[in-house]
Amino acid sequence: MSRAQSTERADVVLSKLQLLITRKLDGLLQGDYLGLLPGPGSxxxxxxxxxxxxxxxxxxxxxxxxxxxxxxxxxxADRELETWLAVDLSASLDYGTADCLKKDLVIAASAALAHLTVRGGNRIGAVVGTGDGVTRLPARPGRKEADGLLRQLARTEIRPGRADLGTLIDKLNSSPRRRGMAVVISDFMTPTGWERPLRKLAVRHEVLAIEVVDPTELELPDAGVLTLVDPETGASHEVQTGDARLRARYAAAAAEQRATIAREIRRAGAAQLRLRTDSDWLLDIVRFVAAQRHARTRGTTR
Structure with a gap:
């Protein structure tokens, strides 16, 4: 597929995505102005x-x-909110075995966040990490500017290699000029190094960590011999998935890994939302927002 065709496809997919989000999320923000998360305000x-x-x-x-x-x-709650996204578009996000790729889920989550936060003069910006480095998209107010940011995200090519998630999050520690909301969207499939920057970010800002997961990253299917390829290094490995003990060890290791990720996010004082490629991601976002707002009415924030 040529670059022009890829760009055209990204625009079509994004248009359909925004229409879906608008239809399903309208009504969530009725009444007094409220942020996506029940943050402390200033x-x-x-x-x-x-x-x-x-x-x-x-x-x-x-x-x-x-x-x-x-x-x-x-x-x-602040009337004008500045939201910054740290968007991980490493090679590991160009993967998916269910309804969509993890990259598609990252773009969908970004579009939903833009819809929920861009109103009343709010600003939204992003730092995007790929195998080539980090790109900064300045925070600007208005729906038109938010749409432009989403188009840039959708057109971003995923290249070999992994973005340094810790460095990507650190970019948010220097970008926002005022207190606001920071959202980290990643599969968190990276060595340690992002925990400290996340804790630092949560000291000043309201932080949401969106974890993007594919079901095969949690459990292996019983599908005989599979050749697995690391999208970031190109290394391949044959796995006999018919071995029940191997599948059990894999599931246990995956569960431990995800528990560690959740624990570090919780220790940082951030909220966590997990989106899966095999579930209704929009419904998951709606449930998350509803739960956060219910918690606020009871006097809690997490």
């Missing part, structure tokens, strides 16, 4: 009694001392 608001699960860093000590009952200080 403007002080009223105090209320402490509830289990509240962030102790928001304790209102003067009110607590006067009333002898623990209180936390609420904050008002």
């Amino acid at each position: 403007e002080p608001g009223e105090s209320r009694e402490y509830r289990p699960g509240d962030d102790v860093r928001r304790m209102d000590w003067p009110v607590t001392a006067r009333t002898t009952v623990p209180h936390v200080r609420q904050t008002v």
Whole structure:
């Protein structure tokens, strides 16, 4: 497929994707302005009694001392939100055995985030990591600018090699000029090194980690001998998937790996959303947003 054909296909797919997202997500943001995540905001608001699960860093000590009952200080959500995406488009994302490629899921998640956050003067920007390095797309306000950013993401060619996820996240630590929301979209199939930058990012910003997964990365199918190729190095390896013990060891190792990823994301203080290539990703996003907002009404943020 030529570059022009690839670009045309990306535009068609993106148009259909945006139409789908608009139809299904409209209505989620009715009422007072609310961010995608129930973040702390930056403007002080009223105090209320402490509830289990509240962030102790928001304790209102003067009110607590006067009333002898623990209180936390609420904050008002920012009216203009700056959202930055760290988009991992390494070679490992050019893979999928179910309804779509992981790259398609990355673009879909980016489009949904743009729809949920770009309104009322909000700005959205991105840093994109590929095997060639990192590209920065400046944050700009407006639906038209967001659409342009999504087209650039959809047209990005995946090349051999892996983007350094830690370096990619670190780019977000220097890009935003004000407090806002940072979203890391990756399969997190990388050696350690991204945990510290993620923790640093969460100190100042509201952080969401979107983990993109294919079912074969969790369990091997019973399909006889398979030749597996590492998309980043080109190395190949034959695997006898008919061996039940091998499949069990693979599933156990994959579960441990994903548990480690979830633990590190949680330790960083970020929210986590897992999207799979074999599930309804849009429904998963809707459920995530609903759960976060329900948690906010109960006084919790995670």
